[in-house]
Amino acid sequence: QVQLVESGGGLVQAGGSLRLACAASGRTFSMYAMGWFRQGPGKEREFVAAISRSGITTNYADSGKDRFTISRDNARNTVYLQMNSLKPEETAVYYCAAASSPRAATYTVREDYAYWGQGTQVTVSS
Secondary structure, eight states: OEEEEEEOOEEEETTOOEEEEEEEEESOGGGOEEEEEEEOTTSOOEEEEEEOSSSOOEEEOGGGTTTEEEEEETTTTEEEEEEOSOOGGGOEEEEEEEEOOSSOSOOOSGGGOOEEOOOEEEEEEO
16 A cells, blocks of 8 residues: 655646645555546546656646656655646646556556545646
8 A cells, every 4th residue: 555645736826837746655656657637626536647657658638748747756755747837727636646557557547546645736826
């Protein structure tokens, strides 16, 4: 089992940047493919970005391509999400998640993730 704690959320103006971090504890972090999801007010939780166990393979939702960067530091048991040029509609609670299945390098479906953090609020003002 792995425990996940997100940080780095906050209030930012449209066009601004934030860097989220997700610290993992428990079993070996490098065993897990990691992902970021978000859930806005009244919306379904949606995929944002994913990264493979080694960090070599990444995957992004179309909405964040060219603006978001997911990365990981297996020595620090941490995954990051750098978000640039943020938009008001991206106001949401952002969650990190861990997937232990060896079936694929990255996962975009929430059901593939077994462990979730509590989330960190990101508010983008217009």
